Amino acid sequence: MSPQTTQTTQSTEPIELARHYGTPLYVYDLDRVRAARADLFGWLPEGFEVFYAFKANPHTDLVRALRTGEGPACKAEISSTGELAAALEAGYPGSDILYxxxxxxxxxxxxxxxxxxxxxxxxxxxxxxxxxxxxxxxxxxxxxxxxxxxxxxxxxxxxxxxxxxxxxxxxxxxxxxxxxxxxxxxxxxxxxxxxxxxxxxxxxxxxxxxxxxxxxxxxxxxxxxxxxxxxxxxxxxxxxxxxxxxxxxxxxxxxxxxxxxxxxxxxxxxxxxxxxxxxxGRYLSGDSGTLVTQVSNVKVSRGKKFVIVDAGINTFGGMSGLGRLLPVSVHVEADAETEKANLVGPLCTPGDVLGRQIEVPAGLASGDLLAIPNTGAYGPTSSLLMFLGRPAPVEVAVAGGEVVSATRIEHVRTPTSAGGRP
CATH class of the missing domain: 3.20.20.10 (Alanine racemase)
Structure with a gap:
C-alpha cells in the first residue's frame, strides 16, 4: 500500500471522509475492531486463544488493533507469504502465527x-x-x-x-x-x-x-x-x-x-x-467497515432502474463467485422515501452487480454518495482489484475520532528473476 497524505478532517464519519478522500472509500473503525475482540473473548471460556484469519482483511492497522490495547491479544492465522509479511509488519511474532x-x-x-x-x-x-x-x-x-x-x-x-x-x-x-x-x-x-x-x-x-x-x-x-x-x-x-x-x-x-x-x-x-x-475473521473485522461509493449515473432500462456507482466487484467482490455477495444494502435515513433499483458497478461486464432490486434512497442522481455497512471483511483483497485496471479504493483507518492512516493498494508491474517469489 502506498500512503496518502493524512490531513485533519472535521469528522471521521464515512460520508464526510469520502468528501475528503474521494470514492470508492473504505473506512475501518478500529474501536469497533477492539470491541469485537473483547466480545469474542467474553463469549469464550477463560483461557481460550483466538486466531484472526487474515484472509478476512489483512489491513495493517486493523490487524495491529487486534493485538494491541486492553484485553487479550489475538494471534494470526495466515496462508501466504503476503499475509506473513502483513502479520510481521503489524508486530505479530512468529511464535503467534499459525500457517x-x-x-x-x-x-x-x-x-x-x-x-x-x-x-x-x-x-x-x-x-x-x-x-x-x-x-x-x-x-x-x-x-x-x-x-x-x-x-x-x-x-x-x-x-x-x-x-x-x-x-x-x-x-x-x-x-x-x-x-x-x-x-x-x-x-x-x-x-x-x-x-x-x-x-x-x-x-x-x-x-x-x-x-x-x-x-x-x-x-x-x-x-x-x-x-x-x-x-x-x-x-x-x-x-x-x-x-x-x-x-x-x-x-x-x-x-x-x-x-x-x-x-x-x-x-x-x-x-x-x-x-x-x-x-x-469476519466476526472480528466485519462490522468495523463502511464502503462509501458515489453514484456515476442513473438510467432506466425496460422499466427497471439502474443506479451505477464507482464501486464494483473490483472494489467489493466479496468472493462473489461463491454466491456470498448479493444483495448488499445501503444506508437510508429513517423515514426517508425509498425506491427499488439495481445497484451496479462501473465495469464492462454484466456480472458487475452489487444488488438487484434493493431499497435505495428515492431520486438518486450523479454525485450522490451511498454507504454500504458491515464491509470490514472480504473487501478489497477478495475483490477483482486488477480487473480493467481501475485504481484500488482508498482505505482509511480511524480510532478515537481521528484518522489513523489513509492508504491505497497500488498495482505495479516490476521485473522479476526466474521463478519469481515463492
Whole structure:
C-alpha cells in the first residue's frame, strides 16, 4: 500500500471522509475492531486463544488493533507469504502465527520458518512431510496441527468445510491407520488438531452444536493417535452481517456449553492441557467497515432502474463467485422515501452487480454518495482489484475520532528473476 497524505478532517464519519478522500472509500473503525475482540473473548471460556484469519482483511492497522490495547491479544492465522509479511509488519511474532493452507510450497515454508513461524496446520500426510523436509533443512523442528476432515457434522451453514471429499484436512476415518506415519515425520511434532468445519453459523444453536461436535470428534481422534494433544483449534463460525444492516451475533450460552463439553471430553483442559483456540475473521473485522461509493449515473432500462456507482466487484467482490455477495444494502435515513433499483458497478461486464432490486434512497442522481455497512471483511483483497485496471479504493483507518492512516493498494508491474517469489 502506498500512503496518502493524512490531513485533519472535521469528522471521521464515512460520508464526510469520502468528501475528503474521494470514492470508492473504505473506512475501518478500529474501536469497533477492539470491541469485537473483547466480545469474542467474553463469549469464550477463560483461557481460550483466538486466531484472526487474515484472509478476512489483512489491513495493517486493523490487524495491529487486534493485538494491541486492553484485553487479550489475538494471534494470526495466515496462508501466504503476503499475509506473513502483513502479520510481521503489524508486530505479530512468529511464535503467534499459525500457517495454514492445502498447497504450501517449499519456498513459502522456507520463508515462514526463516521468519520464526513454528506452528503449521498440516492438511495431509504429504503436506506434513513437506513441512518436515523444510524444517530439517533449516535445522529445526516445528509443531504441526493435523487438520481433520470430519466424516460427520452437526450444523448446516453457509459454507461447509467437512464431510465431503476436499483438499482440506485428513479424512477422519483414516487417522487410526495413518497414525504411525503421522507421528514419525522428521522435523515435525504432532502438537494437536485443527478442525474447521463451518463459516458464518446461522445462529447460536448451530454454532454450539458444531463446536461441541468438534470437541467430541477431537477426543476420539486423540484416542486413535495415542498421544495427548497440546493444542486444539476447534475452528469458528462466528457470524456478522455481510454488507447488510445489522449487528454482530451474540453468544450468551456458548461459554457454559463449551465448558461442559470440554469437561466431558478433555477433563484436564482447565489446567491448560490441551490449550484451546478458535479462529475468526469476519466476526472480528466485519462490522468495523463502511464502503462509501458515489453514484456515476442513473438510467432506466425496460422499466427497471439502474443506479451505477464507482464501486464494483473490483472494489467489493466479496468472493462473489461463491454466491456470498448479493444483495448488499445501503444506508437510508429513517423515514426517508425509498425506491427499488439495481445497484451496479462501473465495469464492462454484466456480472458487475452489487444488488438487484434493493431499497435505495428515492431520486438518486450523479454525485450522490451511498454507504454500504458491515464491509470490514472480504473487501478489497477478495475483490477483482486488477480487473480493467481501475485504481484500488482508498482505505482509511480511524480510532478515537481521528484518522489513523489513509492508504491505497497500488498495482505495479516490476521485473522479476526466474521463478519469481515463492
Amino acid at each position: 495454514t493452507g492445502p498447497g504450501k510450497t517449499s519456498g513459502e515454508l522456507a520463508e515462514a520458518i526463516g521468519q520464526g513461524v513454528r506452528t503449521f496446520s498440516a492438511e495431509s500426510l504429504s503436506d506434513l512431510r513437506h513441512i518436515g523436509e523444510t524444517a530439517v533443512a533449516h535445522g529445526t523442528e516445528v509443531d504441526c496441527l493435523l487438520r481433520i476432515n470430519s466424516a460427520t457434522a452437526s450444523a448446516t451453514t453457509s459454507i461447509r468445510m467437512t464431510g465431503t471429499p476436499t483438499q482440506f484436512g485428513i479424512d477422519s476415518e483414516t487417522i487410526a491407520e495413518l497414525a504411525p506415519q503421522l507421528l514419525s515425520v522428521p522435523g515435525t511434532r504432532v502438537a494437536g488438531l485443527h478442525l474447521f468445519s463451518q463459516s458464518n453459523a446461522r445462529d447460536e444453536e448451530a454454532l454450539i452444536g458444531e463446536l461441541t461436535h468438534t470437541i467430541e470428534a477431537a477426543a476420539e481422534i486423540q484416542r486413535e493417535l495415542g498421544v495427548p494433544l497440546r493444542l486444539l483449534d476447534i475452528g469458528g463460525g462466528f457470524s456478522v452481517p455481510y454488507a447488510q444492516q445489522g449487528g454482530r451475533d451474540s453468544y450468551p450460552k456458548l461459554r457454559v456449553e463449551l465448558e461442559a463439553s470440554l469437561d466431558t471430553h478433555f477433563p484436564t483442559w482447565r489446567e491448560g492441557t490441551p490449550r484451546l483456540a478458535v479462529e475468526s
